[in-house]
Amino acid sequence: MDIQVLGVRGLPLIQKGDDLPRLICERATFEDGDILCIASSVYSKAKGYTRRLDEIVPGERAERIAAGTREDPRFVQAVLDSSTEILLEYPFILSAVPCGHIGVRAGVDHSNIEDDRIIYLPPDPMAAAADIRDGVHRINGRDIGVIITDTCGRAFRRGQTGIAIGWSGMTAINDYRGDTDLFGHVLEITEEAVVDEIAAFANFVMGESHQGVPAVIFRNCGRWKGHDDIYFAAAEDIIRCALKETAKR
Numbered sequence: 001m002d003i004q005v006l007g008v009r010g011l012p013l014i015q016k017g018d019d020l021p022r023l024i025c026e027r028a029t030f031e032d033g034d035i036l037c038i039a040s041s042v043y044s045k046a047k048g049y050t051r052r053l054d055e056i057v058p059g060e061r062a063e064r065i066a067a068g069t070r071e072d073p074r075f076v077q078a079v080l081d082s083s084t085e086i087l088l089e090y091p092f093i094l095s096a097v098p099c100g101h102i103g104v105r106a107g108v109d110h111s112n113i114e115d116d117r118i119i120y121l122p123p124d125p126m127a128a129a130a131d132i133r134d135g136v137h138r139i140n141g142r143d144i145g146v147i148i149t150d151t152c153g154r155a156f157r158r159g160q161t162g163i164a165i166g167w168s169g170m171t172a173i174n175d176y177r178g179d180t181d182l183f184g185h186v187l188e189i190t191e192e193a194v195v196d197e198i199a200a201f202a203n204f205v206m207g208e209s210h211q212g213v214p215a216v217i218f219r220n221c222g223r224w225k226g227h228d229d230i231y232f233a234a235a236e237d238i239i240r241c242a243l244k245e246t247a248k249r
């Protein structure tokens with residue numbers, strides 16, 4: 001594979017109502033099969049999934065958690081509002097969001113937006129990816145894949161990486177089960193989370209601060225077969241179960 005990775009330069013500061021597919025297609029050309037990665041932060045800004053902190057009234061739980069984490073209670077309330085289940089309150093909130101993703105502070109973000117505002121994750125990131133994919137197709141007729149990314153911390157290791165929170169036009173997982181290795185052994189376990197691998201490299205190209213590159217195009221990634229069940233069911237997720245046990249004590 002001879003993969004090309006192209007950051008989309010020259011995009012403006014994104015405002016509510018902006019047509020992201022249009023803005024991107026004015027600055028980039030696409031080929032069928034390309035994969036377009038978009039930072040969730042700009043998708044959310046374009047769709048208005050942002051809020052002013054002074055519109056948020058923190059409840060009792062937010063006040064209590066914020067006292068421990070030394071965060072703004074209004075920010076903590078936004079995290080609680082985004083969450084379907086809180087797995088950890090301290091030293092940071094770790095929670096599940098409606099799409100199944102589990103992350104620190106529910107992905108609520110206060111970077112790359114005005115001082116008094118916060119950015120929520122898109123509530124339905126799979127639909128967000130499909131929406132961008134359709135938008136590009138309507139503009140230039142290209143059949144591309146789209147991945148909505150966010151920067152996210154990991155268990156066990158220091159340092160954040162990009163992950164895929166929504167995707168369209170490909171399966172999340174390249175399922176190697178049943179394939180044979182170089183020695184003819186049948187693979188029994190390997191399901192490669194390709195959308196996360198691509199999202200991670202896209203995140204590297206985007207940067208985290210003032211780079212202004214919220215869209216990255218991957219060309220010639222090939223195709224793979226698999227499935228979209230990237231999230232463990234709650235009962236089979238041993239780390240989630242262990243955290244819940246810890247929280248009970």
Ligand code: GDP
Nearest residue numbers: 011012013014039040041151206211212213214
């Ligand atoms: P997140 O990972 O989804 O939280 O997004 P980040 O805040 O880390 O931003 C990812 C990339 O997009 C960085 O290069 C930012 O500078 C860039 N970015 C964020 N918001 C905007 C925007 O409104 N316009 C442009 N042009 N770039 C942005």
Ligand code: MN
Nearest residue numbers: 041109111112
């Ligand atoms: Mn950010």
Ligand code: MN
Nearest residue numbers: 041109150151
């Ligand atoms: Mn983010």
Ligand code: MN
Nearest residue numbers: 150151207208
């Ligand atoms: Mn980021």
